[in-house]
Amino acid sequence: MLGKGAILSIPLVDLKAQYHTIKPEIDEAIQRVLVQANFVLGQEVALLEREFASYCGVNDAVAVSSGTEALRLALLACDVGPGDEVVTTPFTFIATAEAIVHTGATPVFADITPDSYNIDPKAIEAAITPRTRAIIPVHLYGFPADMEEICRVARKHHLKVIEDAAQAHGARYKDKRVGSIGDIGCFSFYPGKNLGAYGDAGIVVTNSADVADRIRILRDHGRREKYEHEHIGYNSRMDTIQAAVLRTKLAKLDSWNEKRRTLSRTYRKLLRNVDIQLPQEDDTSVPVYHLFVLRSPLRQSIRRTLAAADISTGIHYPIPLHLQGAFRHLGHQVGAFPNSERAANEVLSLPLFPEMTDSQVYQVATAVKEALASQPTLSLHTRRLLKAR
C-alpha cells in the first residue's frame, strides 16, 4: 500500500536513495570481484588500504571485518589485556567499551564536557590510575574530540591514544583528518556510517609500521604465510566485495560530507529562533555530521509530533554505558556521569543523509517548530529549565 504518508515519509537515513545515485559503478565493482573470485582479502582490499591510508594522511591501513574488530585489534596491538584499564566516554555506542572488555581489560569512564558530546580531557586525567594503558576518545556524531588536550594528557602519562572515528570519516581537526592524530585510528564501515559498506567492515589506520604489522597478522589467524602461524589470531578479515564497494564510495566521501554540512546549515537557518540547542561548531575543526542532533528537554514531544508527520528520528544514545545492564558489574550509579546522563535524556537525531532534499529539510524543520509552538506552556517550562542550568 502506497498511501500519501508513504510518499511523504522521511527516513533517518536513505541507503536506497544512495544506491540509485551510484548503481552502475557499484554493480561494476561487485562484478569485478565475482569474476576475480578472490573473495577474502583480495586485491581490492589491498587497494582500499592504500587509498584509505592516503585519504587519512597516514602511512598504513589494515582492513578488518568491522569497526568493533578494528578497536579490539588496535587494543591488542598496544598489548592491552587483563589487569589493564582503558579510559573512554560513557556517551557512545556500546562497541567502544565492548572492545575493551574483549581484551580482558576494564573500561574506565570519563564524562563528556557540558557543551559538547565528547570526552572531557580533565575528566580523563582524573580517571587515570597506575593501571591505565590507553585512552579511546570517540568523535561522536562526526564532531572531533579535543585531540590536542587528549594527546597532551596521554603524553604526560605515557598512554596510547586510539581514536574511535567510526562516526567521523573525513572530519578534520586542525588540518588533520581524524584517525591520524592519535597512535591508531579505528573506523567502522557499517552501512549507515558516512562511508558505509554493503555489510560489515572496518579499518585501522596508523603511522606505526609495527602496529600495522601486528594487526595484519592478528586479523588473519596469526599468520604471515598460508599455514605458518606465529601467534593465536582471529578471523577478522575484510571481504573483497566490501572493499570494492568502499573504494567506489570513498571517491564520493568528501562531496557527500560537504552535502551533509550544507543540509546542516539549512537546518540551522530554519531552526535559528527555536527554543532548542543545535550542534555547536568551533573553528578548530570541520565536523562531518554523521548525525544532526538537537537537544531539548521536550525531545519526546518533538519526536511524537515528527512521527505523526511520518518523519523518523533517532536517539543516540538513550542510556549511557555506565547505566547499561552489560556494565552493571562496574557498579556505577545514576549521577556518576551527569553530563552524559543529561545528554542521554535530551538528544534527538533528525533525518540527515547526502541525498536529502532542501524540501525534506524544510518539512522536518517545520514539524519541529510546530511541535514546540503547539505547547506554549511547556515551551515556557523549557526556557526556565534552560535558564536554571
Ligand SMILES: *Cc1c(COP(=O)(O)O)cnc(C)c1O
Ligand atoms: C558503529 C560504531 C562502532 C562499531 O562499528 P561496527 O562496524 O558496527 O562494529 C564503534 N564505535 C562507534 C562510535 C560507532 O558508532
